[in-house]
Amino acid sequence: MNWQHFVDLIHREIASGIVGSSLYRLLLAAILGGAIGLEREFKHRPAGLRTNMFICFGAALFTLLSRGLAAEPSDYTRIAAQIIPGIGFIGAGSILHTRGLTSGLTTAATIFVVASVGMAAGGGLYLTALFATAIVLGALFLLGYVEETFNIKLLLKSYEVTGHSIEEVSHEVNRILEPHHRLMQNVLTGETGQHVRLQFDVEGCSGDQEAFFRQLKGSKVFGSAISLGRVERE
Secondary structure (H helix, E strand, C coil), rough: CHHHHHHHHHHHHCCCCHHHHHHHHHHHHHHHHHHHHHHHHHHHCCHHHHHHHHHHHHHHHHHHHHHHCCCCCHHEEEEEEEEHHHHHHHHHHHHHHCCCCCCEEEEEEEHHHHHHHHHHHCCCCHHHHHHHHHHHHHHHHHHHHHHCCCCCCCCCEEEEEECCCCHHHHHHHHHHHHHHHHCCEEEEECCCCCCEEEEEEECCCCHHHHHHHHHHCCCCCEEEEEEEEECCCC
């Protein structure tokens, strides 16, 4: 008897059309959050695919529950209103998790916006959710490229040089960096028996990085000089 009553409740809920609408909204929130999270995953951010998908899905679900569980029509915003401080707490944690004081700001801002996308999807504002996702993805993909192309943003790139001794190699790198007013960061050294290896990071805009690498390759002190690529950061 209890099972039959439970089955009847499910049938009535499905027949009302509420379940179908809710599932569509939750599915849309998961897809949109996953799309933004995929870009974050490609850049190896702490908040990646699953994190952004869960945040967007959770915000949509809380928005649905806020209306579905409200005791009165004027009371349905109470649960949804608590999403904002909750997401703020998660965003603050993503900043504190990183080493630099200002590192992680983009991740925190993305989490905040992803939650709003989930709320829009949960509230049935499909076009708004889609448009917001397109704006976020455009900003994450295109603005970073524009900043790098026009030398607006400082980049952190990693290099490796080899030579006869650490002192000689370090002195030559510092000599090249001095006109650029830069210093080596995150320095690592190693010895192979035939030569020594020096790995380090240098901060500078795209044009400065290219000029610096040309000087490294042109130096006769180094046995080799290679670029290990960009160190991803916020």
